Amino acid sequence: MIVGGALTGWLDALERLAGSRAKAGLTRQLRPRPADDFVVDLAGNDYLGLSAHPAVVGASAEALRAYGLGATGSRLVRGSTEAHAALESDLAAWLGAPAALVFSSGYLANLAAVRGLSAVADLVVSDAYNHASLIDGCKISGQRTVVAPHNDPAAVAAILDAHPGATAVVVTESVFSVDGDLAPLPALHEVTSARGALLLVDDAHAVGILGPRGAGAVAAAGLAGHPDVIVTATLSKSLGGAGGVVSAPRQFIDHLVDTGRTFIYDTALPPAVVAGVAAAIRVAAAADDRRDVLLTRGVHTVARLTAAGFEVAPPAAGVLSVLAPGPEAAVAWAADCRDRGVAVGCFRPPSTPDGTSRLRLTLNAGVSDEDFTRALDVIVECAP
Incomplete structure (x- = not known):
């Protein structure tokens, strides 16, 4: 028989944890904002x-009328629309990659990319300042993960050299989300390419801002389209929408379509958002x-x-x-x-x-x- 206290004990434990967070100044609050928020x-x-760009809002409204509110299913069921296919083609061309795959968030794109690479890599080297989504991707990959000092190609080289025979992927942001500093991508690629490792770059905070036509830090470093470089990004920052993308060689994109759990089992990004992001790319490329x-x-x-x-x-x-x-x-x-x-x-x-x-x-x-x-x-x- 379950006593009443056992049913509420877990709630008491959560209250104590909340109290500890409050004492440390770590309580967080949701602050809903109105549509006419003028801050x-x-x-x-x-x-x-x-x-709120007119071309972006207009394209989104048109797709909303055409497709309705949601995608109505996962990408492999009913969620893939012609708008999704067009956006993936636009993203691949803009980022200079052979292919691209759109997810419903950048977080899910990063989880899929890191986990997907675990099929061909048995060592992950992750920058100490990486975003939570990359850290979580390392955890669910099931592979050995070594945390490298922040923005230190020499330390990455030493880690790779200390694991002879390992097939490795080095994971980094391009522009880091907290301090906004830039990873030394050319130096990191020199390290990885010399040792047969892959380089995964989360370009979320650089796409739209750096590189030719805003194609990102990877493009600015001259690494776009390299077969050993995988790029992820969000569609919710410079493009003002929502969603995420993995751009990579076609073989890896096909691998994610077949095996990526955050792709297969997730409802697709709404077509109205997809169309708005596609319009945002056209504006951003000329901005x-x-x-x-x-x-x-x-x-x-x-x-x-x-x-x-x-x-x-x-x-x-x-x-x-x-x-x-x-x-x-x-x-x-x-x-x-x-x-x-x-x-x-x-x-x-x-x-x-x-x-x-x-x-x-x-x-x-x-x-x-x-x-x-x-x-x-x-x-x-x-x-x-």
């Missing part, structure tokens, strides 16, 4: 300001003016915050971070900014790989110059 957005990832805005704002932001006494590294793309004294201070800082009409990201452990809290700012090209300047003033004035 200056330096928190979201809509780097190029395309989420050198918006990329110039981000570059200029990055220089301006570093100068403004440095003059105010903060240590800020120049951003490699559209994201930079400002250190906070601690998690409570970071939460209060972000809240004060929000109260004054400026949304900023607040990153605390476990979201920060080094255990340090910070504000994360995104250089949104869709924000006016006047609002952007005012937002920086607010950030400085609200600093703890």
Whole structure:
């Protein structure tokens, strides 16, 4: 017989864990925003300001009328539409890859890519600052995983050399999601190619911003289309939509279609989102003016915050971070900014790989110059 206390004991345990998180300043809150939210957005990832672009919204609305609200099934049942096929063709051409496969989120794309490579690799070398989705992909891959010091090709080489005979894949972000620094992709590829290893790059924060026509950091490094390079990205950042993509040789894409659990068993991305993202690619590929805005704002932001006494590294793309004294201070800082009409990201452990809290700012090209300047003033004035 189950006693009443046994039924509620697990809830008491969760309450105690919540109390511990609260004492450490690690409680998180959902903050629903209205459609007419007029804050200056330096928190979201809509780097190029395309989420509300007329061409993007128009294409999405047209597909919504044509297909309805959802995809109605997984990609292998009823979820693959002509819009999905067209988007995958556009993505492969834009990113310079032989083929591409669209997922319903970037997180699922990363899980599929890392796990999929476990069929041909028995060692995974993962950068210490990698995103949670890559870390989780390493865990579910079932293969040996060695964590390499952040952005250290020599350390990666030493790890690979310490595992002779292993077939390895090195996993990294291109632009890292917390601090916005850029991985040394040419040096990493030199290390992997010399040792017969594969290189998997999560290009989420660089696609749309870096490289020719915004094709990403992998393209900027001259590595697009290399048979030993696999690229993942989200469609929810510079492209202003949702979903994720794996771009790679056709054989690997076919392998994911046949075996990728986060592809096979997941409902497909809605066609309206797919069509909107396809339109966003066309805008982004020709958006050198918006990329110039981000570059200029990055220089301006570093100068403004440095003059105010903060240590800020120049951003490699559209994201930079400002250190906070601690998690409570970071939460209060972000809240004060929000109260004054400026949304900023607040990153605390476990979201920060080094255990340090910070504000994360995104250089949104869709924000006016006047609002952007005012937002920086607010950030400085609200600093703890």
